[in-house]
Amino acid sequence: MSLPDLLTWPYVVITVAVLIFLLYIARNPAHQAILAISRIFYNAMRLSARSVMSAESKLQQRNREVLLASGMNAIEKKLEREFYRVNSVVQRDLQGYPALHRSMSDLITRIDEDYRESTESPPSPPAWLDAIEAVSKIPSSEESLVGNMLKEIHKTLKSHHKETMDQYRKSSGIRHSLLKKMMPFWRKLTNTVDDVGKTISGLMQRAEVIDKKMLEYEEIRKGSDRAVRILSSSSMTHFFTSGFVLLIAFGGAVVNFNLIALPMSEMVGGGSYIGSFKASNIAAMVIILLETVAGIFLMESLRFTNMFPLIQTMDDKWRKRLIIWTFTGLLAFACIEAGLAFMRDLIAADIQSLRQSLAGVQEQESSYRWITTAAQMGLGFLLPFMIALVAIPLESFVESSRTILGVVTVSALRGFAFVLRLAGHVSKYIGQGLIGIYDLLIFPPLWIERLSGNKAKGPKVTEKEEVQP
Amino acid sequence: MRNLLSILLLILLVVGIGCVDTKSHAKGIYMLIDTSGTYTGELKKAQAIINYLLGTLQPGDSFAVASIDTGSFSEKDIWAKMTFDSKPSRANSQKRAFQEAINMKRASVKGSPYTDITGGILQGTEFINETGAGKKYILIFSDLKEEIGKGYVRDIPIQVSGYTVIALNVTKLRSDNIDPREYMERVEEWKKKVESSGGTWKVINDLEKLDRIFE
Numbered sequence: 001m002s003l004p005d006l007l008t009w010p011y012v013v014i015t016v017a018v019l020i021f022l023l024y025i026a027r028n029p030a031h032q033a034i035l036a037i038s039r040i041f042y043n044a045m046r047l048s049a050r051s052v053m054s055a056e057s058k059l060q061q062r063n064r065e066v067l068l069a070s071g072m073n074a075i076e077k078k079l080e081r082e083f084y085r086v087n088s089v090v091q092r093d094l095q096g097y098p099a100l101h102r103s104m105s106d107l108i109t110r111i112d113e114d115y116r117e118s119t120e121s122p123p124s125p126p127a128w129l130d131a132i133e134a135v136s137k138i139p140s141s142e143e144s145l146v147g148n149m150l151k152e153i154h155k156t157l158k159s160h161h162k163e164t165m166d167q168y169r170k171s172s173g174i175r176h177s178l179l180k181k182m183m184p185f186w187r188k189l190t191n192t193v194d195d196v197g198k199t200i201s202g203l204m205q206r207a208e209v210i211d212k213k214m215l216e217y218e219e220i221r222k223g224s225d226r227a228v229r230i231l232s233s234s235s236m237t238h239f240f241t242s243g244f245v246l247l248i249a250f251g252g253a254v255v256n257f258n259l260i261a262l263p264m265s266e267m268v269g270g271g272s273y274i275g276s277f278k279a280s281n282i283a284a285m286v287i288i289l290l291e292t293v294a295g296i297f298l299m300e301s302l303r304f305t306n307m308f309p310l311i312q313t314m315d316d317k318w319r320k321r322l323i324i325w326t327f328t329g330l331l332a333f334a335c336i337e338a339g340l341a342f343m344r345d346l347i348a349a350d351i352q353s354l355r356q357s358l359a360g361v362q363e364q365e366s367s368y369r370w371i372t373t374a375a376q377m378g379l380g381f382l383l384p385f386m387i388a389l390v391a392i393p394l395e396s397f398v399e400s401s402r403t404i405l406g407v408v409t410v411s412a413l414r415g416f417a418f419v420l421r422l423a424g425h426v427s428k429y430i431g432q433g434l435i436g437i438y439d440l441l442i443f444p445p446l447w448i449e450r451l452s453g454n455k456a457k458g459p460k461v462t463e464k465e466e467v468q469p
Numbered sequence: 470m471r472n473l474l475s476i477l478l479l480i481l482l483v484v485g486i487g488c489v490d491t492k493s494h495a496k497g498i499y500m501l502i503d504t505s506g507t508y509t510g511e512l513k514k515a516q517a518i519i520n521y522l523l524g525t526l527q528p529g530d531s532f533a534v535a536s537i538d539t540g541s542f543s544e545k546d547i548w549a550k551m552t553f554d555s556k557p558s559r560a561n562s563q564k565r566a567f568q569e570a571i572n573m574k575r576a577s578v579k580g581s582p583y584t585d586i587t588g589g590i591l592q593g594t595e596f597i598n599e600t601g602a603g604k605k606y607i608l609i610f611s612d613l614k615e616e617i618g619k620g621y622v623r624d625i626p627i628q629v630s631g632y633t634v635i636a637l638n639v640t641k642l643r644s645d646n647i648d649p650r651e652y653m654e655r656v657e658e659w660k661k662k663v664e665s666s667g668g669t670w671k672v673i674n675d676l677e678k679l680d681r682i683f684e
Binding site: 262 | 494495520521523524527528529530553555556557558560561564565568
């Protein structure tokens with residue numbers, strides 16, 4: 001029987017009818033198989049999603065711990081610095097407090113003595129005033145003896161009054177001069193008291209800062225959500241700002257590289273290669289990396305950064321030596337780079353002159369060439385120090401990137417879990433859809449079954465409500 | 470700790486050995502200048518190309534300029550040859566000296582009756598192979614019409630595998646103007662000759678586009 005014979009409609013109808021019948025017979029096992037397969041996928045996806053979410057929650061917990069630990073560390077550092085400042089204030093200003101107190105009490109004693117000496121003592125009235133009063137009551141004429149006596153008494157009294165007044169003025173003058181002498185002591189006393197006041201108010205301010213930091217520290221120790229939120233946002237800010245600064249530093253490193261790559265070829269040769277890179281380029285890169293390393297060690301030994309515990313715990317004597325070595329190294333690199341920049345200018349000028357002569361153009365000497373030479377040398381000297389400072393944003397970037405990396409990983413895990421759950425649900429509904437399509441293919445026998453009064457038996461396997469992961 | 474350091478050193482050593490590149494990155498260029506017949510009038514252009522190359526070549530590169538005459542497979546035809554020093558300042562001085570040597574030679578050049586391009590290429594490969602250059606170029610400044618003198622055997626395959634052979638300023642002859650197929654056949658013949666020997670063939674007639682040489 002050839003293919004065209006087989007494709008005639010009676011054969012097709014019979015074949016389809018047989019197929020439908022076979023599918024009808026196999027309906028229940030087929031439904032079970034479809035459901036089982038879809039459930040296998042669904043459960044596998046759900047379990048995977050649950051496991052991913054468990055990993056996500058562990059990671060989140062870990063991130064939280066890391067964040068709190070780094071926050072605590074940062075606050076501890078700040079508190080340490082504040083206490084150090086308080087200590088230095090106390091040592092500087094209040095350590096000499098006994099001496100200050102003594103000086104103040106000396107000043108007060110001196111002022112007190114001077115004050116007492118300067119108190120005004122009113123002149124005592126003469127003791128014979130009562131006698132004069134009695135004599136003055138005696139009746140007398142102008143030319144009598146009594147009159148003469150009174151005149152004499154008046155005269156004596158007047159001279160005595162003048163004498164007393166002179167004495168009083170003199171003593172007043174002495175008192176005033178004593179009070180004048182007291183002025184500097186008063187001023188000194190006032191200044192000393194002011195100084196003490198300023199120190200005390202500075203200490204009060206430090207105490208307020210310490211109080212605030214202690215509250216933050218308490219919050220972090222409790223592990224409150226607010227503290228985590230604050231730390232997380234602060235970490236994000238640090239990440240972007242330090243990343244931006246690092247990007248700028250990278251630009252500086254590129255400029256530096258271009259400044260020293262050409263003269264390096266004069267030293268290591270322009271035709272030698274390491275791998276597919278020019279040896280002179282690698283040498284220039286190594287110099288820049290060494291400068292970065294020296295900068296990192298310098299910042300570390302100056303305690304501006306805290307990346308290497310070994311340097312932090314180093315004996316002060318050795319730490320100071322390290323500061324001197326690294327700074328000397330940086331200075332040497334800066335001088336070398338300034339020299340290389342000068343050399344670069346010479347080589348570039350030589351190449352330019354060669355190209356001009358090859359092109360048949362007359363060479364022109366620029367009177368402003370010294371400016372570019374000086375600028376290149378200045379850049380060559382300064383850039384190593386600028387690159388050295390990269391340690392500070394680098395530390396911040398590394399620390400904050402831990403948090404950021406954690407947050408990104410958590411988000412990725414969440415996304416992955418969502419995709420797994422979605423795939424599980426899709427497989428579940430695909431299974432249900434396939435059952436529907438199966439029933440659609442065998443609808444004639446199902447319809448006949450329904451007409452004959454027997455309800456089509458649904459699949460024995462029923463979908464259980466799945467617990468959402 | 471010591472074990473860790475030993476492992477680190479070992480890794481560094483392995484990586485270091487892996488990084489060593491035995492391939493040379495230097496360029497070797499042999500330029501052939503046709504001095505036959507009317508082509509001597511084109512020497513100014515050849516000078517311009519030489520100057521361009523001197524300005525472009527890097528320290529460590531090798532450069533030679535030779536003339537194409539009746540028998541070009543000879544060191545006597547080399548006008549100037551040099552491997553530039555690896556230090557840029559010295560290389561610049563060498564380039565100046567090279568330019569001077571070419572200027573002097575150009576002034577005293579005499580036209581030759583025959584054009585032995587194959588011999589020149591053979592001489593060029595010999596020179597470049599000796600330099601050990603990684604990138605090899607043979608530049609032919611000629612109209613590509615080869616005329617071999619009596620008794621000279623040049624019906625031999627050229628060994629230019631790994632070379633880039635560039636024909637520069639391939640001028641059209643009077644006969645080419647009458648029948649352009651002659652020109653095309655001439656260029657095609659050289660292309661086949663080079664490519665069948667494993668070389669790469671290029672033609673640069675526009676001297677404003679000399680940067681295509683090292684593409």
